[in-house]
Structure formats: C-alpha cells, structure tokens
Amino acid sequence: MQLPRTNSPQTCRFACLRLGFQLSGVQYQYECFCGDLIDMEGAKMISEQSCTKYRCPGDTHESCGGFDSIALYNTGLGEKFVPSVLYVAPDENRPKIRILFLLQFNGRNVRQVRRLLKLIYSPDHFYYVHVDSRQHLMYQEMKRLEELLAPIGNFRVKGDRYSTIWAGASLLQMMLSCIRDVANSDWADKWDFLVNLSESDMPVLPLSDVEAVLNKYKGHNFLRSHGYNTAKFVKKQGLEHVFVECDGRMWRIGERGPFPNGIRIDGGSDWVGLDKSFAYYAALSNETLPSALRKIFESVLLPAESFFHTVSLFLTELIIALFSLRLWREGNVGVWVYSLL
Structure with a gap:
C-alpha cells in the first residue's frame, strides 16, 4: 500500500496488524508491505544500512x-493455525450446560419458527426472542408462546424492538441490547453460552450433540472467520468510511478518521456462540477497548459480522502478551514476548 503522507515503521506495523499479518515492511519511503513468516522462506538478508536510505514522511526521525x-x-501476531473440527459425542458424566438462545425473527413464517423451536426447545435452556418492529404477526404469535411457557419461565420476548436490516448497525445494537437485558434479569447467572439463530435457520444436529460440543469447550467462543484475504474483508466492511443507518438503509456519509492503533480486525459470520463472561464483557464493560469499539461499530457496514471477532482477538492476544511477559519476568529463557501495542 502507498502511504505518501503518513508512512513510518509504526504506522505500517499497525496497518498490517489490523489486517492480521505477522510482518510489516517499509520501502521506497512511501510503501508499506504486509506478510507472514512463511513469506520469509528463501529471503535474502542485507545490511541495515541498505534499509535506512529514505526518511519517512510520517516521522522524519525514522527510516523507511x-x-x-x-x-x-x-507486528506481534503469533503462529497462525486452523483448528480441526471433530465430532463430540454426548457425555453423561459432564455437568449439564445451559444455553441462551437469542432468536432473531424478522419475517412472518410462523410455521417455520415452530419447526425450529421443536428442534431446539428444552426446559433446561433459555430463549430470548427479538422480533423485528415491522413484523406484527410474528410478534403476536411469540407473545402467545411466551404466555403458554410462562410457568416454566424460560421463554421471553423482548419488548423494545429494532428494525433490523441486513448489514445495518441496528442488528448489532439489537444483539448488544438483548445481552444487556438478560444481564439485568433473573437469568443473568443461569446460562453458559449464547447462540443466536433466525427463523430461516434449521439445525443439522440434535440438541444433545450441540450440548456435548459446548460442554467440552466451555469457556471458549465459537466465531466463524471470513477465511480469505483480510484486506478485502475490511474493504467490504467499509471500515474506511462512516455509515449511518436511516430509513431502512445504510448511507455512506464520509471518510473515517484513523482507526485505533494496535487493533486487529477480523470477522466473517454473524452467527456466533459466545461464552457468558465474554458476552457480558463485550456488551457491558466500560473499559476503553469494548466501549470504544461499540461506538465505532455504530457506523460500520455489517457490524455484527466483525464486532465480536475483533474484541475476542484483542483479548486473546492481550492474554498471550501478559502470560509471556510474566514468564519473561520469572526468568524463563526462549519465550517470545509480544509487544503490548
């Protein structure tokens, strides 16, 4: 990429970190390149003097x-890996896990919703339903179901409703609002995992198999990444521009200012499985990272596809950095210490 006014080792490094690369490089004064350690195979090492010929336009004290x-x-990123997916059989010896199903309905196919609920309903789990503010029939049917299941107390319909459009900021705002509602209710400490579904979803595994997977990986988050070049994904998300949701559409109104340094962007699917502690942290914490990202993602295209991914990545890398720093202070040799960016 060309950075004719701002290029510097730090600016380039933050840009490459945001795109998920392990290495950054500056050349010809204005150019910034990103890559991974695997790209270094067969590379020719040259003298430091050859790499410091040009001064940086973004910082004249540095060489580019x-x-x-x-x-x-x-950039500070560690080894990349793709975890394998294995079938997990139900285990009766494990303690029962409790799922909070966040059901997002924005259509009118009540029959399809009934099919879905037959497959996923259990008195052991919780069901919090948001119905698009424009779908009155679906809302009435869900309220009737809420009354029917009132003695069990595990099925509730959200009262304040959003007009949730695809790719809109309202979709993420609705999800965060639902998490806050649950946190302020008598369900707050009773569930372990949040799983969101829409009326067009249909499970391909029985509920017992889903419970088995979540039981085995309690404390983890399930987030599907885009699986291709992060730079293209960031462009698709429109992170370089400011969007405003109005009249059922997302409108681009201008260029975005500098994105916070030290943040890696990732995303892909807005269907997630979130650990309770992480969900509450992302939706409720007043710490700088989650509160700042919540504000930024109010004006991002497709925010639900990358908000939770980005918060999770930062926490993971921060934990690695702190753990590595602790080992280093204890005198362990050979431990890679990640920079706290």
Whole structure:
C-alpha cells in the first residue's frame, strides 16, 4: 500500500496488524508491505544500512527502507493455525450446560419458527426472542408462546424492538441490547453460552450433540472467520468510511478518521456462540477497548459480522502478551514476548 503522507515503521506495523499479518515492511519511503513468516522462506538478508536510505514522511526521525531494500518489523501476531473440527459425542458424566438462545425473527413464517423451536426447545435452556418492529404477526404469535411457557419461565420476548436490516448497525445494537437485558434479569447467572439463530435457520444436529460440543469447550467462543484475504474483508466492511443507518438503509456519509492503533480486525459470520463472561464483557464493560469499539461499530457496514471477532482477538492476544511477559519476568529463557501495542 502507498502511504505518501503518513508512512513510518509504526504506522505500517499497525496497518498490517489490523489486517492480521505477522510482518510489516517499509520501502521506497512511501510503501508499506504486509506478510507472514512463511513469506520469509528463501529471503535474502542485507545490511541495515541498505534499509535506512529514505526518511519517512510520517516521522522524519525514522527510516523507511531503501532502493530494492525493505526494512521488516514484527507486528506481534503469533503462529497462525486452523483448528480441526471433530465430532463430540454426548457425555453423561459432564455437568449439564445451559444455553441462551437469542432468536432473531424478522419475517412472518410462523410455521417455520415452530419447526425450529421443536428442534431446539428444552426446559433446561433459555430463549430470548427479538422480533423485528415491522413484523406484527410474528410478534403476536411469540407473545402467545411466551404466555403458554410462562410457568416454566424460560421463554421471553423482548419488548423494545429494532428494525433490523441486513448489514445495518441496528442488528448489532439489537444483539448488544438483548445481552444487556438478560444481564439485568433473573437469568443473568443461569446460562453458559449464547447462540443466536433466525427463523430461516434449521439445525443439522440434535440438541444433545450441540450440548456435548459446548460442554467440552466451555469457556471458549465459537466465531466463524471470513477465511480469505483480510484486506478485502475490511474493504467490504467499509471500515474506511462512516455509515449511518436511516430509513431502512445504510448511507455512506464520509471518510473515517484513523482507526485505533494496535487493533486487529477480523470477522466473517454473524452467527456466533459466545461464552457468558465474554458476552457480558463485550456488551457491558466500560473499559476503553469494548466501549470504544461499540461506538465505532455504530457506523460500520455489517457490524455484527466483525464486532465480536475483533474484541475476542484483542483479548486473546492481550492474554498471550501478559502470560509471556510474566514468564519473561520469572526468568524463563526462549519465550517470545509480544509487544503490548
């Protein structure tokens, strides 16, 4: 990428970190490159003097590479891996896990919703339903179901409703609002995992198998990444622009200012499985990271597809950094210490 006014080792490093790369490099004064450690195979190492020929336009005290010479920096990201997916059989010896199903209905196919509920309903779990503010029939039917299940007390319909449009900011705002509602209710400490579904979803595994997976990986989050070049994903998300939701559409109103440094962006699917502690942290915490990201993602296209992913990545890398720093202070040799960006 070309950064004619702002290029510097730090600016380039933050840009590459945001895109999920392990390495950043500056060259020809204005150019910033991103890559991974695997790209270094067969690379030719040259003298430091060859990599410090040009001064950086963003910081004249720093050097930005040379002629056919790139100065490389580590962004702080560790080894990349793709976890394998294995079938987990139900285990009666494990304690029963309790799921909070966040059901997002924005259509009028009540019959389909009934099919879905037959497959996922259990008195052991909780069901919090949001119905699009424009769908009155579905809302009335869900309220009737709420009355029917009132003696059990595990099925509730959200009173304040959003007009949830695809790719709109309202979709994420609705999810965060639902999490806050549950946190302020008598359900607050009774569930372990949040799983969101819509009326067009249909499980391909029985509920017992879902319970088995979540039981085994209690304390983890299930977030589906985009699986391709992060730079293209960020462009699709429109993170470089400011969007406003109005009249059932997302409108682009201008360029976005600098994105917070030290943040890696990721995302993909807005269907998630969230650990309770993480869900509450993302929706309720007043710490700088989650509160700032909640504000930023109010003006982002497709925010529900990347908000939870981005918060989770930052926490994961922060924990690795703190753990590595602790080992280093205790005198353990050979431990990679990640930079706290």
